[in-house]
Amino acid sequence: MRRALLVLIALAAGLAAVTAMLAPRARTRLAVKPDETLVRGAIHVHTRISDGAGTPDDVARAAAKAGLDFVVLTDHGDGTRKPTPPRYVDGVLVIDAVEISTTGGHYVALGLEQAPYRLAGEPRDVIEDVTRLGGFGIAAHPDSPKAELSWREWQAPFNGIEWLNADSAWRDERRRALVRALIGYWLRGPEVIASLLDRPVTTLVRWDALTRRRMVVGLAGHDAHARMGPRGEWEPTAGSYSLRLPSYVATFRAFSLSVALGAPLSRRDPHADAAAVLGAVRAGRITTVIDAVAGPARLAFAASHVGGQTPMGGDVRPGVDVSLAASLEPPAPGAGLHLLKDGVVVARSTDGLIVFAHAALSAPAVYRVEGVWPGAPGVPPVPWVVGNPIRVGFTPPRASVPLLLPAQWAMPAPVDGWRIEQHPASVTTLTPTILTPTNTAWTMTWRLGTGAPAGQYAAMAVDVPPGFVRRADRLSFTIRSAAPMRVSVQIRIGSSGMRWQRSIYVSPSPTEQSIAVRELTPVGAEPGTPLDLARVDAILFVVDTVNTAPGSTGEVWVSEVRAAGSGN
Ligand SMILES: [Zn+2]
Ligand SMILES: [Zn+2]
Missing domain, CATH: 2.60.120.430 (Galactose-binding lectin)
Structure with missing residues (x-):
């Protein structure tokens, strides 16, 4: 009897040791002074209303546990369901939105009013409808290995792009890495999710090319379902899921979106607060931080010039000398800060500060900032912090060239x-x-x-x-x-x-x-x-x-x- 017990204890200890060995490195906890004008949240989350495992309240509670201030629910739909008004649950601002299936991929649409008819069809038409309804849309999971789900319509005037999507990222991993991840998950869930991320090279190159033409807001989509299963076109009857993994909390702790509001949330008026959050997202004042690598972290990026300051997400008119300043807090040994110009690193710093001059006579350029963490997971390593661009010196596009000349x-x-x-x-x-x-x-x-x-x-x-x-x-x-x-x-x-x-x-x-x-x-x-x-x-x-x-x-x-x- 006692021998059996000893064997059991030995087995358990062995299992724990193996788990610890297989689990990724624990995240580095950083300390940064609180700033009420910055809020952290998640965009692109599914609930039971479509193919997620939890109720909207479950999601809000998970977001509260993960220390988030807001969460945007984006259940699959056609926009005809009346959005639930913004509300606070457990101190988390819950904003209802929708993920629309177009013939050119999924479009995550925020801030639109209830659609009078089904939003579907060609991407250009869905984008037009979302815009008419006052919304803002994000091209979802361009990296999805499932071609019919990934965004493919690059000429269309979408507003934002998911530079990273957590639900797509694990699907290109080898089976062995996934088994290892599954074992490690019980010890360090968020770190395991982060360990499956890589630098999405193609999408980042695409984003950098797009922003030379017009502003496109980049952000990481959680695409949290709290269940793992075969991914296909969502259907109301989809039910073959088995694993309730990864949990909402673990996904929310893996990374977050930091949104610069300029003023604190009221925390009493959910409508006004939702408008403030969505307004800042539209404006591109949003930064992705992979918290499961290290966090919390705070990125500031602005351009100073005659006439004032342009924040992240903005455009600086041609013909002015510009000083770009980026800072990443808190200082952390080994952490790096990169300034990218048209997608190419032009300045690096290890003290979390970069100042860079763009002369009035220089060719127009798009600048953005990445934070890099030593030993970050992925091949190539996933960027730890990703901010949005500042476009400098581009002439505002003239009224678009008419598609048709006057009829003769x-x-x-x-x-x-x-x-x-x-x-x-x-x-x-x-x-x-x-x-x-x-x-x-x-x-x-x-x-x-x-x-x-x-x-x-x-x-x-x-x-x-x-x-x-x-x-x-x-x-x-x-x-x-x-x-x-x-x-x-x-x-x-x-x-x-x-x-x-x-x-x-x-x-x-x-x-x-x-x-x-x-x-x-x-x-x-x-x-x-x-x-x-x-x-x-x-x-x-x-x-x-x-x-x-x-x-x-x-x-x-x-x-x-x-x-x-x-x-x-
Ligand atoms: Zn999708
Ligand atoms: Zn989704």
Whole structure:
């Protein structure tokens, strides 16, 4: 009996020793003077509302345990769920947001009001909708090994980028490293999460290239689910998860986002406090700190010039001498501070201070700062602290070049002959209103088939003579709808059934809209399939389940449809 006990104790001791051996180095605890105007938090967190393991309150309590001031919940959705108003739980400011699936990857959208229709489809359209609804969006996990989830639409005008995503980072590790991580997790969870991070070289290069064109806010997404499982398109029924790992607390302790507010939070008015936090995030006054390496740490980065100071995230106009000053606190032996100019390190310091001059006559450049920690995990090592850029000397972009020159000619589409095309479960009617002898407005009233989205659609279509759009560079029309919605404008080559489309926003105020032929994207055809304009024989206005809920009804008015061009 006693012998068995001894064996057991020996086994337990052995196990503990192995665990300790396999666990990563404990984080270095730094001491820094408190500053009420800086708040720490997490953005990109999933709860039970989508595929996370905990309730919003569980997440808030975990954030409180990890010492965070705010947490932004970003459950998967289409923006039609009314966001829960900001509130304080256990002293943590909880802000509701949404992660939207686009055809070009996931888009984490913050600060938008409830959407009047489903936000989905092409990235450019979702970005346009999020912006119209007052929101700010972040291209999620560009490093995801799952191609269909990673962000791919680099020309689109998204507002921010995840330079790091904790849920993607572990997926490229070898199985042995993951087993080792699993054993070490019980001793040092946050350190284990950090140990699986690397420097995401491709994404950082991409970010540095993007910010030469325009400001793009960089931050690390926790993408916390508190469960580990096969990652796919999220579905309400996903249930094959087994491991409740890593916990919200461990993820929140692995790294945090430090946001410079300029003034302390009220801690009483959650609406005002949420506006302050989101405002600072939009402005780029946000720094990622890998706390499980060492923390807390505080980065300050500003540009001084005639006329004042520009903080992190800002733009300094051309033609002024600029002094860039970066400081990293607290001082820690071995820790380094790097100043990057257009992605290349141009100054290093070991005392946590850098001052760098950018002369008025120098070429425009983007500067940002990284803190480096000796022995930081990863190959190449993950940067310990990552701030946002200051853009210096760039001329503000002129009003964007118009996609289309003024039309020189227009050819009206047939006034008569419009008809309905619809899914068998949809109920659609089409009524003409004769406005003038040459102009008839068509009113489409529709009810999409109920049930799960299964290709329900309603469309009004007209046949056009061959060659109708051959010389055109656009389709123009006047359109309005009973309620805000998106309509897919399509052209079709009847013989092949191939269609090309552009989704447009339609509202109750009638607007004249033009879609450029070269902006059309193929539907039901391979991307890049050449569009033979001479063969186009139908024009369609389509309402489908991309943006419209099954079972819903509505009305669209379309008139003055024409092909037009700016050439001869
Ligand atoms: Zn995602
Ligand atoms: Zn996510």
